[in-house]
Amino acid sequence: MFEQLTQLVQQYGGSSVVNNAAIPNEQNEAVLNETSSSILSGLQKIASEGGVEQLASLFQGNSPIDNSNPVVQQLTQQLTGNLGEKFGLSTEASSGVASSMIPQILGSLVGKAKDSNDSSFQISDIINAISGNGGQASGIMDAISKYGTQFGLDQNGDGKVDVSDAMALGNKSGGIGGLLGKLFGK
Known part of the structure; x- marks a missing residue:
């Protein structure tokens, strides 16, 4: 990044x-x-x-x-x-x-x-660079989970956005990258 x-x-x-x-x-x-x-x-x-x-x-x-x-x-x-x-x-x-x-x-x-047509920057890469792949990544993911239901990311209807939603979304659009992409408008 x-x-x-x-x-x-x-x-x-x-x-x-x-x-x-x-x-x-x-x-x-x-x-x-x-x-x-x-x-x-x-x-x-x-x-x-x-x-x-x-x-x-x-x-x-x-x-x-x-x-x-x-x-x-x-x-x-x-x-x-x-x-x-x-x-x-x-x-x-x-x-x-x-x-x-x-x-x-x-x-x-x-x-x-x-921009879904621009692959030079991926949200997941940005989050990893900002968080240093450490504990902050989970904090950012917690924020995404907190706001994710507002963006229709709760794929299994359990009231939270978590790994199972990423996996469900992964079958459609690429796992955690797809989850992050959907959240951030890709």
Whole structure:
């Protein structure tokens, strides 16, 4: 997932970083790399600190992906601090880069993850990258279970979304990947 995220950062980094006079040209690549790292580590931090519902809402597309979104705000704050600390950029320049790139990158990430015609991002890969395949994955799955019945994912009618629903859905559309895809609009 980090590769795909880096590609999105490169895609949106032109005007925010490369064409930004406040960032010396010799630092462009390092600033873009820091942006990718900060987004991934920021998402991991949100998951580890119990922000699973925020992330589930983000990937469901239930909340706007702009500077009013709590996930966007947290990632923007982290990237702003990292750019200032590591590259000596002013708060204004760092904040400008972060607040312009984070919503674009997350919007594209969510859009690609929800697009059934785009296989470059899979929700399950994103969840595994964010959770580090650890305990947070089950927390994210708990949030999906909590909200999943609202999206018709309770395949066996027992009032909860669990492995048996994934297996039932798997016969139709690919197991847990299909379950996650259905939840997130694929």
